[in-house]
Amino acid sequence: MTKALFINGSPRKNGNTALLLKRAMDGAIEIGAEAELVNLYDRCFNYKGCMSCFACKVKGGRKGVCSFKDDLQPILEKAVNADVLVCGTPVYCGYPSANLRAFMERLIFPAVNYSDFMHPVVNKPKYSATIITMNCPDEEEYHRNSYDVLMDVNGRSLGMFGPTELFYSFDTYQFNDYSRYDADQLPAEHKKLMRETQFPKDLERAYELGKQLVEKSRDL
Numbered sequence: 312m313t314k315a316l317f318i319n320g321s322p323r324k325n326g327n328t329a330l331l332l333k334r335a336m337d338g339a340i341e342i343g344a345e346a347e348l349v350n351l352y353d354r355c356f357n358y359k360g361c362m363s364c365f366a367c368k369v370k371g372g373r374k375g376v377c378s379f380k381d382d383l384q385p386i387l388e389k390a391v392n393a394d395v396l397v398c399g400t401p402v403y404c405g406y407p408s409a410n411l412r413a414f415m416e417r418l419i420f421p422a423v424n425y426s427d428f429m430h431p432v433v434n435k436p437k438y439s440a441t442i443i444t445m446n447c448p449d450e451e452e453y454h455r456n457s458y459d460v461l462m463d464v465n466g467r468s469l470g471m472f473g474p475t476e477l478f479y480s481f482d483t484y485q486f487n488d489y490s491r492y493d494a495d496q497l498p499a500e501h502k503k504l505m506r507e508t509q510f511p512k513d514l515e516r517a518y519e520l521g522k523q524l525v526e527k528s529r530d531l
């Protein structure tokens with residue numbers, strides 16, 4: 312059975328990123344995949360980024376997966392053996408969230424082959440995607456803010472495991488009640504409108520993304 316893993320890099324378990332990941336998961340399940348969602352910011356989930364132990368580079372050692380023992384290690388095992396991997400992150404001060412970056416370091420570095428840079432260590436080729444959510448209103452502003460460099464490069468690094476794509480959700484709804492916050496640059500009425508008109512379309516795209524990634528992974 313196709314295995315699909317969904318990684319939530321937002322601290323909010325029911326925020327925009329999580330909702331899109333869950334919808335992509337629905338799509339994957341609909342088409343017959345076995346799917347799992349991991350919340351990287353779970354309070355009882357302790358891990359750090361790469362500890363530079365070099366276990367993944369030791370001669371004769373286990374390659375391709377981080378073996379540093381902590382709560383993330385079993386998830387990394389699942390990630391390298393998955394057929395489909397979908398990471399989700401909000402834009403945080405122009406970058407992917409810190410916990411997603413820590414996850415990425417632990418996933419990517421073991422795949423970097425110091426003996427042959429052109430041939431990464433890939434346990435299982437996979438289709439992948441990165442779901443990016445943000446206040447940023449559109450693609451034009453996305454480029455103006457250089458998010459295409461900071462966010463897209465992060466997402467594209469999954470390309471070492473196989474075909475990968477980027478999924479954007481703009482102008483997301485950040486607060487349950489905008490009247491409680493100092494946020495004049497984010498007009499409540501406009502945000503509400505986007506939540507009601509744009510976000511449902513994004514959810515539908517996420518559903519299709521989940522389906523398509525599973526479908527395509529079967530041809531790998």
Ligand SMILES: Cc1cc2nc3c(=O)[nH]c(=O)nc-3n(C[C@H](O)[C@H](O)[C@H](O)COP(=O)(O)O)c2cc1C
Pocket residue numbers: 321322323325326327328329400401402403404405406444445446447483484485
């Ligand atoms: C710490 C922090 C930094 C943020 N920085 C940005 C930013 O640089 N650009 C942007 O467009 N949105 C930014 N946002 C807004 C979030 O990216 C946006 O609300 C996102 O959809 C939240 O995802 P979530 O609902 O899954 O938590 C920031 C939010 C937080 C909490």
